[in-house]
Amino acid sequence: MKHVYIKPGSPQLNGKFERSHRTDKDEFYQLLTYTDDIDLNQKLKEWETFYNLNRPHGAFEGKTPYEVLKYKLTEVP
DSSP states (O other), X not given: OOOOOOOTTOHHHHHHHHHHHHHHHHHTGGGOOXXXXXXXXXXXXXXXXXXXXXXXXXXXTTOOHHHHHHHHHHOOO
């Protein structure tokens, strides 16, 4: 997982990160069992793939982030 700093003085971005952290905590870490760092990294990759490609999001009207991005990339301006 890559750590990204948000721009100072931009609370609108912080809310998105805080929501993302809450989802990770509630849906991933709370249910997680792992044996070592290698196992944890593999499970994080699986979670990220599931989150972006398969998990419906309320903010996207039940679509996945991938579906939303794919639609935006194919939209004709």
